[in-house]
Amino acid sequence: MQPDETLEFPYEDILVPTDGSPAAARAAEHTLSLAASLDATVHVLSVVDESTLGPDLRSTMSESETERPATEAIEAVVSNAKTHGVTETVRHVEHGTPAEEIVDCVESNEIHAVGMGTTGKRGTERILLGSVAEQTVRSAPVPVLTVGQAN
Numbered sequence: 001m002q003p004d005e006t007l008e009f010p011y012e013d014i015l016v017p018t019d020g021s022p023a024a025a026r027a028a029e030h031t032l033s034l035a036a037s038l039d040a041t042v043h044v045l046s047v048v049d050e051s052t053l054g055p056d057l058r059s060t061m062s063e064s065e066t067e068r069p070a071t072e073a074i075e076a077v078v079s080n081a082k083t084h085g086v087t088e089t090v091r092h093v094e095h096g097t098p099a100e101e102i103v104d105c106v107e108s109n110e111i112h113a114v115g116m117g118t119t120g121k122r123g124t125e126r127i128l129l130g131s132v133a134e135q136t137v138r139s140a141p142v143p144v145l146t147v148g149q150a151n
Contacts, residue, residue, distance in 0.1 A: 004068030011112035023117030027147035031115025032084040041088040044077045046070035047098040099135035115145040
């Protein structure tokens with residue numbers, strides 16, 4: 001924690017980043033339970049990482065086509081939030097690098113905490129590919145709750 005950072009509790013605004021993966025869904029379950037118990041607003045973010053699309057696909061796909069998976073992932077979390085009793089949700093679809101967009105969302109929306117999944121990559125694979133969760137933990141100015149895959 002940096003000297004100019006402060007911790008807020010109870011958390012009033014919690015961010016749930018999602019890519020629609022099982023790891024993200026598992027983390028959302030835990031984070032939504034926490035948010036419901038705190039009566040917090042849940043911000044649900046999905047990032048369209050266009051760098052993963054080849055240039056040919058980027059040039060032929062419309063914005064709605066590139067955003068469809070992100071929107072579907074967000075709607076799944078929002079629906080689940082209602083089931084958990086979360087009454088306030090905010091949807092965010094951003095374009096860019098996931099870890100950077102997560103931190104930007106935290107800063108621009110005065111988020112108090114982040115709850116996200118981790119795939120549990122280890123060793124060389126993690127070093128070469130990086131981990132969005134690890135990058136977020138290192139750079140976010142708020143607490144980041146990471147939830148691993150069930151074994």
